[in-house]
Structure formats: C-alpha cells, structure tokens
Amino acid sequence: MRDPHWLYASWDLTSEQLRALNAQSSEGHLVVRVFRNRVGTKPVAEVQVHPESRNWFIYVGQSETKFLAELGFYSKGEGEWTTVATSNATITPPDTLSDDTSVQFATIPTEVSFRQLLSAVQEAAREHVPLVEAIRQLREAGHTNLPEQPNLPPAQWTEAQSQALAAVLTMDQVRRVWIGSLEVTELIRRRLAKDISSMAAAQLAEKAQLGALSSEALSSVSSAFGGMPARKGFWFNVNAELIIYGATEPDATVTIGGRQIRLRQDGSFSFRFALPDGNFSLPAQATAADGHDSRSAHLQFKRATDYIGQVDAHPQDPSLRTPRPEHTA
Amino acid sequence: MAGYLSIILHAHLPYVRHPEHERFLEENWLFEAITETYIPLIHVMDGWLRDGMESRLTMSLTPTLCTMLLDPLLQDRYVRYLDELIDLADKETHRTHWDNDLRPLAEFYLNRFFQIRDTYFAYGRNIVGAFRKFQEQGKLEIITCAATHGLLPLMQQNPESIRAQILVARDHYRSCFGVDPRGIWLPECAYVDGVENVLQEANIRWFITDTHGVLHSRPRPRYGVFAPLFTPNAIAAFGRDLESAKQVWSRHEGYPGDGRYRDFYRDIAFDLDYDYIKPYLPAPPNRSFTGIKYFRITGDTDQKEPYRLDHAREAAAEHAQHFVNARIQQVQHLNGIMDREPILIAPYDAELFGHWWFEGPQFLDYTIRKLHYDQNVVKLTTPAEYLNHNPTQQVAKPSASSWGEEGYWRVWLNETNEWIYPHLNVAQERMRELANLYPNATGLTERALKQAARELLLAQASDWPFILRTGTSPDYARRRVKEHLLRFIAIHEQLTSTKVDEEWLGRVEWQDNIFPQINYRYWAS
Numbered sequence: 134m135r136d137p138h139w140l141y142a143s144w145d146l147t148s149e150q151l152r153a154l155n156a157q158s159s160e161g162h163l164v165v166r167v168f169r170n171r172v173g174t175k176p177v178a179e180v181q182v183h184p185e186s187r188n189w190f191i192y193v194g195q196s197e198t199k200f201l202a203e204l205g206f207y208s209k210g211e212g213e214w215t216t217v218a219t220s221n222a223t224i225t226p227p228d229t230l231s232d233d234t235s236v237q238f239a240t241i242p243t244e245v246s247f248r249q250l251l252s253a254v255q256e257a258a259r260e261h262v263p264l265v266e267a268i269r270q271l272r273e274a275g276h277t278n279l280p281e282q283p284n285l286p287p288a289q290w291t292e293a294q295s296q297a298l299a300a301v302l303t304m305d306q307v308r309r310v311w312i313g314s315l316e317v318t319e320l321i322r323r324r325l326a327k328d329i330s331s332m333a334a335a336q337l338a339e340k341a342q343l344g345a346l347s348s349e350a351l352s353s354v355s356s357a358f359g360g361m362p363a364r365k366g367f368w369f370n371v372n373a374e375l376i377i378y379g380a381t382e383p384d385a386t387v388t389i390g391g392r393q394i395r396l397r398q399d400g401s402f403s404f405r406f407a408l409p410d411g412n413f414s415l416p417a418q419a420t421a422a423d424g425h426d427s428r429s430a431h432l433q434f435k436r437a438t439d440y441i442g443q444v445d446a447h448p449q450d451p452s453l454r455t456p457r458p459e460h461t462a
Numbered sequence: 463m464a465g466y467l468s469i470i471l472h473a474h475l476p477y478v479r480h481p482e483h484e485r486f487l488e489e490n491w492l493f494e495a496i497t498e499t500y501i502p503l504i505h506v507m508d509g510w511l512r513d514g515m516e517s518r519l520t521m522s523l524t525p526t527l528c529t530m531l532l533d534p535l536l537q538d539r540y541v542r543y544l545d546e547l548i549d550l551a552d553k554e555t556h557r558t559h560w561d562n563d564l565r566p567l568a569e570f571y572l573n574r575f576f577q578i579r580d581t582y583f584a585y586g587r588n589i590v591g592a593f594r595k596f597q598e599q600g601k602l603e604i605i606t607c608a609a610t611h612g613l614l615p616l617m618q619q620n621p622e623s624i625r626a627q628i629l630v631a632r633d634h635y636r637s638c639f640g641v642d643p644r645g646i647w648l649p650e651c652a653y654v655d656g657v658e659n660v661l662q663e664a665n666i667r668w669f670i671t672d673t674h675g676v677l678h679s680r681p682r683p684r685y686g687v688f689a690p691l692f693t694p695n696a697i698a699a700f701g702r703d704l705e706s707a708k709q710v711w712s713r714h715e716g717y718p719g720d721g722r723y724r725d726f727y728r729d730i731a732f733d734l735d736y737d738y739i740k741p742y743l744p745a746p747p748n749r750s751f752t753g754i755k756y757f758r759i760t761g762d763t764d765q766k767e768p769y770r771l772d773h774a775r776e777a778a779a780e781h782a783q784h785f786v787n788a789r790i791q792q793v794q795h796l797n798g799i800m801d802r803e804p805i806l807i808a809p810y811d812a813e814l815f816g817h818w819w820f821e822g823p824q825f826l827d828y829t830i831r832k833l834h835y836d837q838n839v840v841k842l843t844t845p846a847e848y849l850n851h852n853p854t855q856q857v858a859k860p861s862a863s864s865w866g867e868e869g870y871w872r873v874w875l876n877e878t879n880e881w882i883y884p885h886l887n888v889a890q891e892r893m894r895e896l897a898n899l900y901p902n903a904t905g906l907t908e909r910a911l912k913q914a915a916r917e918l919l920l921a922q923a924s925d926w927p928f929i930l931r932t933g934t935s936p937d938y939a940r941r942r943v944k945e946h947l948l949r950f951i952a953i954h955e956q957l958t959s960t961k962v963d964e965e966w967l968g969r970v971e972w973q974d975n976i977f978p979q980i981n982y983r984y985w986a987s
Binding site for chain 1: 556559677679696698734796855856857868871872875880
C-alpha cells in the first residue's frame with residue numbers, strides 16, 4: 134500500500150515472458166484485479182496495464198482494508214480469466230480517528246530490558262501473548278517480579294474533556310505542516326543549479342495554478358520561507374572593482390587601507406576592492422621585517438556613474454556561465 | 463510545572479564519500495552542515511553547560527552522518543574546506559573596505575569561521591565526541607536511526623531487511639556512544655505495523671510518529687498526541703505536536719520567514735565576479751553556496767537589504783519569547799483539560815537550525831534559556847526521561863504514517879522513483895538467501911558477504927528516491943542506486959555462481975567502506 138487510498142503493485146517478469154503472456158491475452162496486455170480480504174470475491178478494482186509495465190499504482194479509495202491482487206489476463210476466444218500470479222496481502226492505513234474509545238493502560242518499567250521482561254513472561258508461560266497483555270496477566274495473577282502499577286488514571290473521562298481536547302487538535306486541517314527534511318535543501322539547490330529561463334519560469338507559474346506539487350514548491354522562494362517573484366523582463370547588472378596588486382620582500386608587513394594583508398610566499402599580493410560611486414583613498418604601506426625601512430603609496434580613486442534605464446548591482450543570473458574563449462575578444 | 467516539552471533535532475545526511483575524486487560537489491553537504499548547524503549547536507550547548515543550566519534536548523545522529531563525521535578523509539577535506547572559506551572571508555574583508563554596510567558582515571564571517579575552526583580542533587575534529595559529551599553530562603539524549611535511513615514500510619516484504627537496518631544501526635550506535643540507544647528516529651518517522659517487533663529485539667523503548675500516527679491509533683488515544691502510547695509489545699510511540707511544528711516550520715506562518723533574518727539565496731557565490739569566486743567553487747563553472755551572505759529576506763521583493771546582525775538577533779529573541787509563551791499557554795490549557803501533565807513533542811530537522819535558518823541556533827539558545835530562567839510552567843525533558851517518570855500509558859496500535867508530504871509513502875513511491883523498488887526487493891531476497899546459505903562464513907567469503915550487505919544498505923537509502931522526487935541532483939541519486947545495486951549483483955553472482963574476485967572486492971571495500979564490523983547474519987531468516 135502507498136497511503137490509505139492507493140496501492141502499488143509490481144511483478145517481476147522478463148520481456149520475453151511479458152510478450153508471451155500478452156500474446157495470449159485477448160487485449161494484448163495484462164490485467165490486475167484487486168480483491169478485498171480474499172481472492173475470488175468480486176474485484177474492487179480491475180486495471181488494464183500497459184503491455185510493457187511491470188508495476189502500477191491502483192486507486193482503491195478504502196482505508197483500513199486488507200487487499201490482495203491477482204495479475205492475469207482474459208484469454209483469447211473464451212475470454213476466461215487466467216491468473217499469472219497472486220500478490221501478498223497488504224492493509225491500507227486508517228485515515229480517520231478510531232471509533233473505538235475503549236482505553237487500556239499499562240505500566241512498563243523502562244529501566245528493565247525487554248530481555249528481562251520477556252524472560253519473566255516466558256517463565257510464566259505467557260510468551261505467545263503481546264508483552265503488555267502478558268504483563269497485565271502476570272500482575273493480575275499476583276506475580277511478584279513486576280514493578281508496582283501506581284496511579285492508574287481514573288476511569289472517568291468525560292465527554293466534555295474529550296471534546297475540549299478534540300478542539301485543540303485540529304486534525305481537520307487539510308494541509309499538514311510540510312516538513313521537508315532533505316527536501317527543502319534540495320529544492321533550493323535545484324532552483325539555483327538549473328537554467329531557469331524566464332519562459333520556464335512562466336510555465337512553472339502556470340503549473341502552480343494547476344496545483345502541481347513540485348512547482349508549488351519550486352515557485353519563487355527567496356529563502357526557504359519567503360517568496361520572491363519570478364524575474365520578469367530584460368535586466369542588466371554592472372559592478373566595478375579595483376585590483377590592487379604588488380610585491381615586496383616576503384617577510385615584510387604590508388597594510389592596505391590601514392589593515393594588514395597576507396602576502397603570498399613570494400612576497401606578492403593582490404586584493405580586490407569593490408568600488409562604488411564616490412571619492413576614495415587607499416593608502417598602501419610596506420614595512421621591512423626589521424622595522425627600519427618603510428614605503429607607502431597613497432592611491433586616490435573616483436567613480437561616477439550615469440545610468441540610462443534600470444541598472445542594478447546584483448544579483449547576476451545564477452545560471453550564468455563563464456563565456457567560452459571563442460566568444461571573448 | 464504544568465507540562466513537558468521535548469525538542470528533538472534530527473541530524474542526517476546520506477553517505478557521500480568519494481575517495482576516488484580529489485573534490486566532490488556533494489561532499490559539501492556535510493561541510494556546510496558542520497559549519498552552519500552542528501558546530502553552532504555545539505557552541506550553544508556548551509554555553510548551557512557552562513552556565514549550569516538544566517537544559518534537555520534530544521538529537522538523532524544517524525549512522526551515515528556519524529560515520530562521515532568520524533571519517534579521517536572527510537575530516538581532512540573539511541579542514542581544507544574551512545581554510546578556503548577563511549581565505550575567501552579574508553579577501554572579502556578587504557574587498558568591502560569602502561562598504562559600510564557589508565564590511566562589518568565580512569569581518570563577522572571571518573571571525574566566525576575562525577571560531578568554528580577553533581572549536582573543531584578543540585574537540586579533536588570529533589563532532590560525534592562533542593555530542594557524546596553532552597549526553598554523558600545528562601543534558602542531551604542521543605537516539606539512533608536506521609542504518610542508511612531506509613524507508614522501513616517499503617521493506618515489509620523482506621522483514622529481515624528491516625531487522626538489519628535497525629540492528630546494524632544499534633551496533634553502530636554502541637561503537638559511537640558506548641551505550642545502547644534507548645530511542646529511535648524512524649526514517650521520515652515512517653512507521654508501519656511490525657516495525658516495533660524489531661525495535662523490541664534491539665531493546666529500543668520509544669520512537670516518534672507524525673501526528674496522525676498517534677491520533678489515528680486503534681483504539682482512539684484518550685490524550686491525543688499529548689501523551690505517548692504503548693504498542694502492545696510495550697514500546698512507546700510519541701506523536702508530533704502540530705502547534706510547535708507550525709510556528710517554526712511553516713513556510714508562510716513560521717518564524718524563519720521574518721524579513722530581518724538572513725536570506726538563504728543571496729550568497730556571494732552568485733553575486734560576485736566569476737573569476738574572483740571560481741577558486742572557491744567545488745564544481746566550476748557551477749556556482750554553489752559559500753555560506754557568506756550579506757542580505758536579509760527583507761520581504762516579498764527582489765530588492766534585498768543588507769543584513770543587520772543586531773536586528774536579526776532581536777528577531778530571534780522576539781520569536782523565542784513568542785514560542786515560549788505559546789508553549790506555556792498550550793500546556794496550561796491542556797493541563798486544564800487532561801487529568802495528567804501533557805507532553806509536547808517538537809521534532810525538527812537539525813539542518814533547519816543554522817543552515818536553512820541562519821539564526822536558528824540563536825533562537826534555540828534564547829528559547830532554552832527563557833524556559834530555564836524565566837518560567838516554571840513548562841519543563842524541558844527528553845522522551846526517555848519522561849517515560850522514567852511516567853511509566854503508565856495507554857496501550858494502542860499506532861497507525862501507519864510518516865512525516866513526509868501527505869503523510870504516507872507517496873514521496874518515496876511515485877512515478878519518478880518507483881523503478882527502484884522491484885530491484886531492491888530482488889536484492890533484499892538475495893541477501894536473505896546469502897545469509898541463510900553461509901551461516902558461518904570466514905575469510906574471503908565473509909568479506910564478500912559483508913560487502914554485499916553494505917551495498918544493499920547503501921542502495922536502500924531513502925535519500926535517493928527523495929532526491930529523484932524533488933528532482934534536485936537526480937543524476938547523482940540515480941547513479942548511486944545503480945552503482946550499489948550493480949555491485950551487489952556482482953558479489954551475489956560471485957558468491958553463487960563463480961568465484962569471489964579478491965582484487966575487485968578490495969577496490970569495492972575501499973570505495974564503500976561504511977560499517978566495517980557489519981554483521982551480515984542479521985539478514986538471515
């Protein structure tokens with residue numbers, strides 16, 4: 134079973150086996166029949182499967198029910214059913230609160246290992262009974278080896294209490310809190326790794342309205358928890374940076390802009406500086422290792438930009454690739 | 463004290479280790495998690511210890527994650543990753559020299575990465591050991607998970623496979639923590655009738671289900687999810703509380719969407735000039751996260767504003783206060799209705815705190831401190847501690863369920879990934895046959911059987927069908943499933959029809975070296 138209303142059936146046949154069986158079938162392909170509780174009753178579902186399929190998802194729409202399936206076909210001519218294989222049984226889980234409001238309590242000492250509990254139970258010849266039941270029976274029979282059962286909850290549990298609790302638990306919520314685990318991580322990676330053209334983004338937006346799951350998750354998340362509208366229309370980003378580079382003796386101390394920088398092993402260095410609009414100065418100083426000699430350069434920069442149209446600084450298109458050599462000047 | 467709160471963090475990563483490559487993109491998942499989640503959590507927990515607080519937290523550390531954290535090759539690569547990050551952060555402090563908004567952030571990151579590096583070495587590069595310390599101090603309950611995070615309900619046709627996933631995990635836990643695990647985080651909280659029998663064999667006393675796992679139990683749970691159930695074989699099932707989950711997780715209503723928090727996407731890897739950033743990219747020309755991000759969510763807009771550390775910290779404090787107030791109200795209200803103290807179970811992915819939600823560890827810190835210092839209505843506890851003090855619970859059978867989308871197995875069993883399962887079923891059956899065929903293997907045969915078991919476990923990881931479903935790194939996931947299945951098939955053939963190729967086996971052992979002491983006999987029927 135896959136959930137309260139769906140089954141998953143699969144069968145292991147080779148291509149030749151499939152071909153041979155399909156050839157015997159009046160419709161050229163196999164059929165899966167689903168039964169409730171046991172084979173031979175009227176099928177609750179009968180699905181025609183694709184000639185090359187080795188599996189199928191089957192809607193049964195019934196929770197808390199035991200199902201079995203048969204794989205087979207209707208023969209040519211007589212149209213008689215021939216079974217190829219019968220499945221194991223599976224039980225769909227419940228999809229509602231139980232109607233059974235009976236209550237049983239048990240006291241289980243968690244510091245006592247199961248092995249000890251089970252051997253106590255075995256000795257009393259109760260081993261074919263579930264452990265909790267066995268412990269209860271032993272208690273009733275006055276077994277001394279079991280811990281006390283203190284403070285059993287009162288048998289009284291009023292309707293009012295029931296309803297008050299039910300009001301707290303809003304299982305009527307259609308949408309469960311979506312957890313994600315690895316999923317959220319991967320959704321984000323996918324969004325960034327993929328080349329999403331604006332056309333694809335538009336397609337996704339369409340699908341989101343149709344309620345497709347993956348696109349709902351994909352569509353515009355700027356963080357795992359916020360939304361960012363899909364980028365629309367033509368765009369252009371421009372930034373400017375300076376590279377200050379140079380060299381000195383490898384054991385010298387160099388500061389740029391008053392901050393010490395690390396030199397490479399050969400005494401060279403290079404650093405990038407983001408250059409916004411404005412006037413800036415950048416002092417660069419090198420001092421010999423013995424502290425007796427120092428040189429400095431005082432660089433001055435100005436950047437002024439005129440814009441025509443909307444020009445931003447970033448972000449760049451995440452899917453931007455470096456231009457290939459043949460495309461650059 | 464009117465009730466209990468148990469915060470549970472699930473830390474998991476699939477086993478990704480590629481000694482055959484100098485660098486491998488997907489190994490970065492681990493490095494990012496260590497940098498952004500595990501070490502920040504250790505910092506926060508160290509603070510609680512230092513301040514003598516009665517903090518209580520529960521964490522699952524999966525076997526694949528622990529193995530990677532303890533692996534010397536990956537530890538070396540992590541140090542390399544961190545050193546490169548420090549190098550980049552250093553350059554950033556210079557590059558933002560004239561930018562008064564961004565430069566303080568660049569300096570913040572540089573300091574932070576140094577701090578993380580210091581902590582990593584202070585613990586001897588052993589993150590698992592760090593968490594073990596907190597457990598031994600009684601402040602953290604560490605629980606186990608299935609060996610390779612396989613989705614157990616989809617293995618029902620081969621119960622030995624379920625058994626092996628649990629027992630291999632139990633053995634691995636013992637080797638990491640020196641004691642037996644008392645609780646387990648079932649992968650994806652996916653429970654189906656029968657799993658508890660294996661748990662009993664491993665002496666595991668409790669597990670968590672999603673809300674409907676407990677709510678839909680037969681018979682109906684008197685206390686909803688606000689008390690655990692005992693399965694008929696005496697294992698406790700704790701159900702997730704929706705309220706505490708929603709406030710933190712919900713994409714629309716949750717705290718992490720606040721505009722003051724750091725924006726996940728605006729990483730410098732995507733903003734800056736390619737030539738500058740290229741040396742720091744694991745797989746150029748693809749740009750991928752560095753972890754240095756300068757902008758905040760701001761709102762539903764493209765124009766992101768610079769991140770403000772102080773405002774973000776205020777937001778975390780506000781949200782922690784809100785969370786604590788909400789839990790107090792919730793517990794008081796429930797206490798008024800119930801004839802016993804309720805327990806709220808609040809499980810989250812560990813990665814939420816720090817990786818997804820950068821300020822998550824700060825939020826957690828404020829929350830735990832407020833719970834400890836500012837009130838006495840809600841008591842922090844762990845499920846095992848709660849059971850020790852409250853051993854009397856209702857008996858019922860939980861419903862099959864998971865915490866994945868839609869609550870059952872659809873995420874891992876749909877058109878994108880169902881092709882995996884027929885292959886897994888065959889492999890699972892064959893592993894059982896092999897285990898039955900060779901009850902007492904030694905030497906080369908035993909090596910082959912152990913490796914077959916490893917390949918099967920690695921193929922069973924629920925991470926692969928998950929990734930195929932979300933379509934993120936589908937090629938990688940597909941490749942992993944196929945490689946492990948093909949290796950398994952080859953070993954099976956060598957063991958049943960031909961002869962074990964020792965040289966080839968040696969290479970495979972080197973490649974897929976998880977669980978060195980694995981007991982292949984767990985697969986016997």
